[in-house]
Amino acid sequence: MAGSMDDFDEEGDDLLASFVENKDDLQNNVPVDFPFPFEAYDIQKKFMENLYLSLDKGQVGIFESPTGTGKSLSLICGALKWLKDYQEKQKRDLEALIAEEEKSCTSCDGVSGELDWITQFAVKKEKQEKLDSAKQKQQKLEKQESRLLEIGKQKQYRKRKRDPLEEEFEELMKEAAPDVQAAYREEIDKVKGQEVDQGDDDLVPEDYHSDEEVKSEDVSDSENSENSEEEVDHVTKIYYCSRTHSQLAQFVREIVKSPYGSNTRVLTLGSRQNLCVNETVKKLKSLSLMNDMCLDLQKNKSKKIDREPSGEAVRKRREKNGGGCLYYRQEMMEDLGNRILTEITDVEQIVKAGRQMKACPYYTSRLSIPLAEVVVLPYNIILHKSTREASGIRLEGNVVLIDEAHNLLETINSVYSVTVTGAQLTKAHSQLSQYEQRFRSRLKAKNLLYVKQILYILNCLVRFLGGRADINGAKQSAGKYETKVLTVNQFLSESGFDNINLFKILQYCRKSQISKKLNGFLEKHPNSEVSVAAEKAKEKNMGVAGFLEEITQNVESSASMEEMQKTNAYKGNEESVVMRSPLMHIEGFFASLTSADKDGRIVLTKQPLMSNCSLKFLLMNPAVHFKDVLTQARSVIVAGGTMQPIDEFKQQLFFAADIGPERILEYSCGHVIASDHLFALAMKSGPMGIDLDFTFGSRENSALLNELGLIVSNICGIIPGGLVCFFPSYDYQNLVYQHWQKSGILTKLERKKRIFQEPKLSSQVEHVLGEYSKSIQKSSGGGSGAILLCVVGGKMSEGINFSDDLGRGVIMVGMPYPNIKSPELQEKMQYLNSNFPRDKNGHLPGQVHYENLCMKAVNQSIGRAIRHREDYATILLLDKRYCKESVRTKLPSWIGKNLQKMEKYGPAVAAISQFFRGKKSDTMN
Secondary structure: OOOOOOOOOHHHHHHHHHHHOOOOOHHHHOOOOOOOOOOOOHHHHHHHHHHHHHHHOOOEEEEEOOOOOOHHHHHHHHHHHHHHHHHHHHHHHHHHHHHHHHHHHOOOOOOOOOOHHHHHHHHHHHHHHHHHHHHHHHHHHHHHHHHHHHHHHOOOOOOOOOOHHHHHHHHHOOOOOHHHHHHHHHHHHHHHOOOOOOOOHHHOOOOOOOHHHHHHHHHHHHHHHHHHHHOOOOOOOEEEEEOOHHHHHHHHHHHHHOOOOOOOOEEEOOOHHHHOOOHHHHOOOOHHHHHHHHHHHHHHHHOOOOOOOOOHHHHHHHHHHOOOOOOOOHHHHHHHHHHHHHOOOOHHHHHHHHHHHOOOHHHHHHHOHHHOOEEEEEHHHHHOHHHHHHOOOOOEOOEEEEOOHHHHHHHHHHHHOEEEEHHHHHHHHHHHHHHHHHHOOOOOHHHHHHHHHHHHHHHHHHHHOOOOOOOOHHHOEOOOOEEEEEEHHHHHHHHOOOOOOHHHHHHHHHHHOHHHHHHHHHHHOHHHHOOHHHHHHHHHOOHHHHHHHHHHHHHHHHHHHHHHHHOOHHHHHHHHHHHHOHHHHHHHHHHHOOOOHHHEEEEEEEOOEHHHOEEEEEEOOOHHHHHHHHHHEOEEEEEEOOOOOHHHHHHHHHHHHOOOHHHEEEEEOOOOOOHHHEEEEEEOEOOOOOEOOOOOOOOOOHHHHHHHHHHHHHHHOOOOOEEEEEEOOHHHHHHHHHHHHHHOHHHHHHHHOEEEEOOOOHHHHHHHHHHHHHHHHHHHOOOOOEEEEEEOOOOOOOOOOEOHHHHOEEEEEOOOOOOOOOHHHHHHHHHHHHHOOOOOOOOOHHHHHHHHHHHHHHHHHHOOEOOOOOOOEEEEEEOHHHHOHHHHOOOOHHHHOOEEEEOOHHHHHHHHHHHHHHHHHHHHO
16 A cells, blocks of 8 residues: 655655656546446546546535435545555656666766766766655655555454453452443543542643743744654545534445445544543533543553552552553554554444443544544534644645535634633633632742733623623623624724733643643632622622522522523533633633634624623634635545535635635536436415515415415325425424414314424434334325424434435425524625625625525525435425526526426426326336
């Protein structure tokens, strides 16, 4: 297996590049045949050919392939075919270069003139240096191949030495119940991760030097880091990114099924939340706390544990090996790394193997990156620069494939947007104040200076929200509701700390790890969080006034608890950040304030309760962060089932990052289905002749809701199996449902199909889908089927496949435009109008963006049906605005070109009925 040329020195790279330049026409190098698990469709072959060409020429590619056309397999087979060819080409070119240089070194005579010997010596020296450089590269590749061969041949992994504690566990727990075994195992892990109490010494940061000294240290550290990285050989690889871990796992399974499943080294990356197997760390709800606990356990690996639960032998072993995480063992991680490089595994399989082999999956996966050929990872790891660098990911010379990229602009904005609340700010100020008071005498001058500056900034932020830093945010009133948008410079000026150098503050936070020290302080001294000012305020609020305030607070607290129970898991994690370690999160907000003034905005949201007020950094220009990926990687491919409208990608993400049109390759293919397997229809009016106008001002009209009910009721009698109906929002879905319930339309619908509604809680989605599927299965045996009422942008509009009878019909009610009055949306539209040109039709970019948000949501929803070549369905767009040509052009091409526009209801229903009669006839034949 050939390795990468990324580690070649600059001279060697230039030399080899010049040698192969113009050797062959790149387009002629595109292979005729691509290995595929079955006979590929024509559109799949063209997809792979264009992908191969894009990778070979180092282009930025935009690929659209409808779901159900084998997009994942096309990506895998096209990209891996290029990778294998590229590896072989590297080896051949290097061998040819060495042969040519060796021949050239022997024919340096014939130089005339009085300085013949000097010139001859210089020429010989230059050629010899080039030859030596090429040979060094060849030796490096041979060494790498030898290492890979050794890993590949390794059938048996070293048997892990038994831990005395585990032996005790096996003896005592042979006949114990599983829950008892789990509890005992947890206690063992706690003991093995035990820390030595060193007092408060580890809570005080080391002496912080002057900024000049720190700068020189940073340079030295970066040089050392670069030198250490140079020692690690990386092969040329493909980074594959997608939105969710389930999508990543599905992609890994597709690789296994492909012709490359047996000879490709595939690695899956994830966060500690997904990969950690240490129960003590996993119990922490906040990712930042998990990260710190993990690092603390590593630091304690060299410390001696004084307390052991059993035996002198156990104590001696622990004294020898030290404390720390049981799973962070180099020998075991090396074995696990060999295993995951020779067996294609997803996250769940890596975690299972890590538990079995007592090795850390999180660090093993990162240590395995250099030798992996395909690295599968979530969006945020590749898109967030600091996370990318901390993970050991190198983009130079490698390929980045971003799948499900239809929301890439919004994803980048989300990754770099940060929100801090009044509760977080007051909490951080209280904690840091207590920390400063306790360790004031032990903090050096520089440390004390920066701690006070951070306290000052926190105080300014709280005052900007209208509160006081020395009082709990839940006990303060901040006035009436208000939303305000400011530029970064305006915010810094109005908040009152524009004279503080935030770059130095961030450097101090990184070097001193002050947030980590603060968290350790809170864990060791949990009762010290109550501020002195709060205690004084409590003393004053005695008597009747205090009693009334306490009642009010209890009512608010009860309401807050009820609201918290309704929130999802993400909100739960966010709450834990507020309560446990807010300063870590706030540092991210500090970093966002160092952005260029034009690239971001600060959104101030005031609410009656101070703790609910918030400050949000809103990223305006995603290209400023995506530019690093585009310029460093050899090639970047963004792919999706529905990438329309593509112009927005090019303008906001590529052109804005100085990527010229000559480097961009676009490819969009049709569906694998025959044209008569899809019936797409835009309806302008209903059975009573009422226009289908679902604009915000008209959509609650009773006559319109009745018209919609009649349409759905009639369609239910025509479409067999399952019918999926999408609404613009949960609120509108509930409004329509309640109106149909009162008017009796719902009863008529239930006689034809069983009705299901999309749940708001993620935990209930699987149950609803299961019941919906059972109803469809009954319909195949003579039942009537079911109708599923969903929400655009909800849990069932992406990632759920309604194939075959699960989705014979998809109805889109109205157009899901976002709230135009949203301050964030208005600011984004103004930014686009100020920084981007009008489109070819003269429309302002802000208005185009507003329409694109709607159409991207529509495209994702209606793409849930028709998942394979033999599948068929009808798509009904219920709104007269879908009849506009400007809307049709923003639909996926395979839908838009077949879209029929019906002015009258009668012919529309007749056409739908004829479509399904034809399909029924085809099935019988």
